[in-house]
Amino acid sequence: xxxxxxxxxxxxxxxxxxxxxLEWRSKDAINSMLFFxxxxxxxxxxxxxxxxxxxxxxxxxxxWVGFLFAAVVALNQTWARELRNQVLDAYxxxxxxxxxxxxxKALGNFIFVCVLEALMAPLFILFYNLRALxxxxxxxxxxxxxxxxxxxxxxxxxxxxIRTRSREIMLPLLLFPISIPALLAMVEATTDVxxxxxxxxxxxxxxxxxxxxFTIASLFLFExxxxxx
Amino acid sequence: MKxxxxxxxATWIIHTVYMGTLARRFNRLRNQIREIARKK
Amino acid sequence: xxxxxxxxxxxxAALLSFALYEALIGAPTEQTMGDVxxxxxxxxxxxxxxxxxxxxxxxxxxxxxxxxxDSSDRITNWxxxxxxxxxxxxxxVVHLPQGIEKSSIASTGISVIALYxxxxxLFSPDNVDALxxxxxxxxxxxxxxxxxxxxxxxxxxxxxxxxxGDVRLTSTLVLWLIYVSYLLLRKFSNSGQTPKIAAAxxxxxxxxxxxxxxxxxxxxxxxxxxxxxxxxxxxxxxxHVLLLNWLAFSCFAVMICWARYRLEILKRxxxxxxxxxxxxxxxxxxx
Numbered sequence: 094x095x096x097x098x099x100x101x102x103x104x105x106x107x108x109x110x111x112x113x114x115l116e117w118r119s120k121d122a123i124n125s126m127l128f129f130x131x132x133x134x135x136x137x138x139x140x141x142x143x144x145x146x147x148x149x150x151x152x153x154x155x156x157w158v159g160f161l162f163a164a165v166v167a168l169n170q171t172w173a174r175e176l177r178n179q180v181l182d183a184y185x186x187x188x189x190x191x192x193x194x195x196x197x198k199a200l201g202n203f204i205f206v207c208v209l210e211a212l213m214a215p216l217f218i219l220f221y222n223l224r225a226l227x228x229x230x231x232x233x234x235x236x237x238x239x240x241x242x243x244x245x246x247x248x249x250x251x252x253x254x255i256r257t258r259s260r261e262i263m264l265p266l267l268l269f270p271i272s273i274p275a276l277l278a279m280v281e282a283t284t285d286v287x288x289x290x291x292x293x294x295x296x297x298x299x300x301x302x303x304x305x306x307f308t309i310a311s312l313f314l315f316e317x318x319x320x321x322x
Numbered sequence: 323m324k325x326x327x328x329x330x331x332a333t334w335i336i337h338t339v340y341m342g343t344l345a346r347r348f349n350r351l352r353n354q355i356r357e358i359a360r361k362k
Numbered sequence: 363x364x365x366x367x368x369x370x371x372x373x374x375a376a377l378l379s380f381a382l383y384e385a386l387i388g389a390p391t392e393q394t395m396g397d398v399x400x401x402x403x404x405x406x407x408x409x410x411x412x413x414x415x416x417x418x419x420x421x422x423x424x425x426x427x428x429x430x431x432d433s434s435d436r437i438t439n440w441x442x443x444x445x446x447x448x449x450x451x452x453x454x455v456v457h458l459p460q461g462i463e464k465s466s467i468a469s470t471g472i473s474v475i476a477l478y479x480x481x482x483x484l485f486s487p488d489n490v491d492a493l494x495x496x497x498x499x500x501x502x503x504x505x506x507x508x509x510x511x512x513x514x515x516x517x518x519x520x521x522x523x524x525x526x527g528d529v530r531l532t533s534t535l536v537l538w539l540i541y542v543s544y545l546l547l548r549k550f551s552n553s554g555q556t557p558k559i560a561a562a563x564x565x566x567x568x569x570x571x572x573x574x575x576x577x578x579x580x581x582x583x584x585x586x587x588x589x590x591x592x593x594x595x596x597x598x599x600x601x602h603v604l605l606l607n608w609l610a611f612s613c614f615a616v617m618i619c620w621a622r623y624r625l626e627i628l629k630r631x632x633x634x635x636x637x638x639x640x641x642x643x644x645x646x647x648x649x
Contacts, residue, residue: 257547273570274577278577299577306569326401328514329510329514330386337618
């Protein structure tokens with residue numbers, strides 16, 4: 094705990110540990126995400142019924158589309174929880190910096206989605222008989238960078254969409270167009286590693302650039318969005 | 323040749339439709355303004 | 363201003379008809395593609411117009427957020443000037459790849475500064491948001507034209523309607539998606555905070571554009587596609603017609619934006635009046 098507050102600052106650490114504890118006790122987000130991702134795996138495996146060669150080509154796309162859809166479930170809950178008891182209003186009038194709230198929320202979502210991926214990845218491998226022909230260790234940085242790309246934009250856009258009429262529909266509508274380059278990079282990098290035909294290095298660099306650009310942009314703009322009336 | 327005409331026609335259809343929606347919105351607004359004026 | 367509009371509309375109509383004549387009859391016929399190549403005059407000029415409108419939307423969104431506060435306004439002004447100057451210097455210092463003119467990069471840098479300060483001069487801090495809505499909406503209309511004329515050109519020339527790997531067409535599609543989501547956001551939230559969150563989204567969208575471009579560019583190198591080159595040098599007569607069409611469509615875009623902007627301002631005034639009225643009426647009803 095003290096290490097965490099040293100790294101992030103007190104407020105971010107407190108918010109993060111509160112969110113993680115809430116999730117640990119209720120397991121709302123992780124359960125719904127897990128079940129959702131499981132459904133995606135099963136439905137996709139029925140609808141494509143691929144052999145090993147084919148599955149190597151399409152698995153990257155399936156995995157990441159599944160995780161993206163599942164992540165939206167968790168992202169939608171990020172701010173909705175704070176809305177219920179006017180916690181967000183309390184935050185707005187408090188002198189606490191907005192960015193530490195954003196970082197805590199983004200990190201919390203990052204942890205949840207990473208846990209989901211760690212649990213779902215073995216299942217994917219079993220269902221599609223996957224074996225990486227390229228350097229398999231590269232999948233770890235791809236997964237981490239890709240998850241952060243989804244989560245940092247998702248947390249920001251969730252904060253935008255809670256101010257609209259139909260918030261749950263709005264989040265994917267905002268998030269998906271913007272994350273097309275990130276999704277393309279994740280899918281292509283994963284496919285490259287699995288098929289071993291090309292190097293995934295360019296895609297990893299693109300993901301890094303995406304993460305840096307949008308993390309900075311989110312930190313710059315989050316205060317405006319939070320304090321928007 | 324028919325692709326050429328299709329493209330040019332499509333361009334102007336899109337622009338006309340958009341101008342139509344603009345005109346409709348202007349009309350609706352004008353009615354609203356008239357109503358406000360009448361109330362006063 | 364109001365009397366100027368019909369005059370401007372007349373000039374635009376004349377320009378558009380002349381440009382249409384030049385594109386269909388005046389311009390020479392392309393040797394390999396034939397008459398279908400003439401789609402290019404509408405396609406490319408609409409694309410340039412759409413990109414400029416989206417860029418103005420980006421500028422207006424930044425200004426909406428920045429001009430609320432004096433110090434951030436001043437800092438942003440200097441950043442814009444610095445960026446423009448650095449671009450100009452870099453154009454002459456950095457070794458550019460073949461085919462890119464130094465002067466075109468430098469003039470882009472200068473026009474970015476000019477555009478930023480022009481928008482700043484012409485629109486008050488409250489009205490830049492109306493400008494942002496206007497340019498986004500009209501930009502989406504022009505972008506739709508690009509996306510429809512593109513496949514109509516691709517079909518006879520490449521034999522397919524849509525090439526997933528074509529960098530320009532696919533990036534334009536993604537751009538279109540981003541701005542449609544922007545318009546949806548504005549539609550779904552009509553309250554005092556809409557301009558702020560919409561401006562934030564517009565900035566995110568604009569930052570996304572280079573990433574989209576590079577990702578699709580690299581995607582193409584891995585997935586072989588029909589080679590779609592620029593065809594080398596463009597005939598000067600064709601370039602002339604293209605520029606004429608572009609001028610005509612820019613005037614048309616300005617005209618439409620003008621109308622859309624007036625609509626937005628009027629709508630806001632009406633909404634304000636209605637809100638004020640409901641405030642004034644309430645005590646009477648209590649009595």
